[in-house]
Amino acid sequence: MSTDVSSSAAPEQPRTGSRRNLYFGVAVLVxxxxxxxxxxxxxxxxxxxxxxTLKTIGNIFTSLLQFTVIPLVFTAIVVGINSLRGLGGPRxxxxxxGKTLLWFGITSxxxxxxxxxVGLISGAGKSVDVKPSEATVAKLADxxxxxxxxxxxxxxPDNIFTAFSNGEVLQVVFVAALVGVATYALxxxxxxxxxxxxxxxDIIQKxxxxxxxxxxxxxxxxxxxxxxxxxxxxxxxxxxxxAAVYIAAALVLFVVYPILLRTVGKVSPLxxxxxxxxxxxxxxxxxxxxxxxxxxxxxxxxLGVEPGYAGFAVPLGTTTKMDGCAALYPAIATIFIANLFxxxxxxWQYVGIVAVAVFGAFATAGTTGWFTMLTLTLSTIGLPTExxxxxxxxxxxxxxxxxxxxxxxxxxxQITVPVLVARSEGLLDDxxxxxxxxxxxxxxxxxIETPTREKEPVPA
Numbered sequence: 001m002s003t004d005v006s007s008s009a010a011p012e013q014p015r016t017g018s019r020r021n022l023y024f025g026v027a028v029l030v031x032x033x034x035x036x037x038x039x040x041x042x043x044x045x046x047x048x049x050x051x052x053t054l055k056t057i058g059n060i061f062t063s064l065l066q067f068t069v070i071p072l073v074f075t076a077i078v079v080g081i082n083s084l085r086g087l088g089g090p091r092x093x094x095x096x097x098g099k100t101l102l103w104f105g106i107t108s109x110x111x112x113x114x115x116x117x118v119g120l121i122s123g124a125g126k127s128v129d130v131k132p133s134e135a136t137v138a139k140l141a142d143x144x145x146x147x148x149x150x151x152x153x154x155x156x157p158d159n160i161f162t163a164f165s166n167g168e169v170l171q172v173v174f175v176a177a178l179v180g181v182a183t184y185a186l187x188x189x190x191x192x193x194x195x196x197x198x199x200x201x202d203i204i205q206k207x208x209x210x211x212x213x214x215x216x217x218x219x220x221x222x223x224x225x226x227x228x229x230x231x232x233x234x235x236x237x238x239x240x241x242x243a244a245v246y247i248a249a250a251l252v253l254f255v256v257y258p259i260l261l262r263t264v265g266k267v268s269p270l271x272x273x274x275x276x277x278x279x280x281x282x283x284x285x286x287x288x289x290x291x292x293x294x295x296x297x298x299x300x301x302x303l304g305v306e307p308g309y310a311g312f313a314v315p316l317g318t319t320t321k322m323d324g325c326a327a328l329y330p331a332i333a334t335i336f337i338a339n340l341f342x343x344x345x346x347x348w349q350y351v352g353i354v355a356v357a358v359f360g361a362f363a364t365a366g367t368t369g370w371f372t373m374l375t376l377t378l379s380t381i382g383l384p385t386e387x388x389x390x391x392x393x394x395x396x397x398x399x400x401x402x403x404x405x406x407x408x409x410x411x412x413x414q415i416t417v418p419v420l421v422a423r424s425e426g427l428l429d430d431x432x433x434x435x436x437x438x439x440x441x442x443x444x445x446x447x448i449e450t451p452t453r454e455k456e457p458v459p460a
Contacts, residue, residue, distance in 0.1 A: 039227025
């Protein structure tokens with residue numbers, strides 16, 4: 001049983017590993033630096049025309065991102081819920097799939113709690129207070145008084161169309177989840193509607209890909225506006241976000257996973273990282289779990305995981321198991337963005353962050369990525385679309401730096417969980433695990449190579 005890595009796995013970007021991707025990343029960093037310089041000049045010289053120009057560029061880019069949020073979230077959830085249908089089948093597949101998803105949830109819970117803890121302790125984003133519009137301030141004031149009853153009242157729309165027209169993303173998430181479950185239950189009867197949503201999602205992804213290509217200009221305008229307004233105060237929050245993400249990822253990579261491997265998988269962390277290091281390095285540099293997939297699968301096999309199960313669990317993890325992108329990073333970035341806008345998050349909003357991290361990746365299986373998960377997290381806790389779009393656009397400027405460690409964390413988790421489940425199911429071959437090395441990690445288009453081993457039947 002295998003799971004394809006959908007071509008619509010994240011907002012379309014230049015192809016990983018290509019020169020175009022390298023040029024794009026450089027262009028974004030140049031936009032970041034140039035925007036900071038121009039903004040600082042505008043601040044020091046009081047050049048109002050330059051400040052206005054930078055603000056206009058940033059506003060246009062933010063608006064372009066903002067109009068994709070509602071259709072992106074709705075179609076991603078509907079398509080993602082229906083993509084879970086592939087887990088059905090024989091009892092063995094169901095049991096393995098259930099255990100795999102359970103461990104995905106457990107490790108995501110640990111990762112998001114670490115993300116929240118690091119975000120709160122670091123205070124990322126607190127030294128600058130970005131001023132939202134008056135309308136946004138009013139919405140934030142209303143929601144700041146909320147409790148569970150308020151959350152429920154805000155969750156259910158009076159009219160399905162007003163939820164979309166008013167940009168109430170949390171209500172759209174609720175409607176999308178209901179529609180996704182209903183279409184899943186209807187099966188073939190709802191296939192045309194699901195196909196329509198899949199096509200719509202692909203169209204939105206294409207549009208978003210074009211918009212993201214304007215990111216160097218957008219980052220220039222947004223960072224420039226921030227520096228023109230707040231001066232060099234904005235350097236510290238961005239650096240604090242980078243530090244918080246790397247610290248949280250290091251805790252997951254080198255504390256949480258080794259403990260689970262040693263206690264549950266009965267595997268030496270040193271053996272694990274020796275055999276997985278090439279895949280993790282490639283993930284760090286390529287910034288793509290999908291591109292690393294063949295290396296991740298081969299690494300799991302080299303660690304003794306039964307090849308058939310590795311061929312199921314690792315691809316599934318590539319789309320739903322993202323402790324870096326879908327758990328710890330959205331938690332930290334949400335706290336960072338809330339701090340920027342001077343928003344105090346309530347206990348129940350933190351519960352919402354945890355819920356999205358644990359269940360959101362499953363609900364957006366095959367479509368998840370840092371953009372979708374961060375947008376979903378920010379929206380689920382009730383932040384207005386202006387704050388969501390502006391916050392996401394701001395952090396996008398330093399995303400290449402953050403994405404490297406996020407992706408390495410994703411891939412480590414995608415290899416760790418199959419090892420844990422394989423051990424519990426008797427599908428881990430210690431003779432292969434104890435070999436100094438396995439077959440070489442392969443290029444992206446090469447079929448997975450299986451170590452020499454005596455085949456044992458998979459338990460029924």
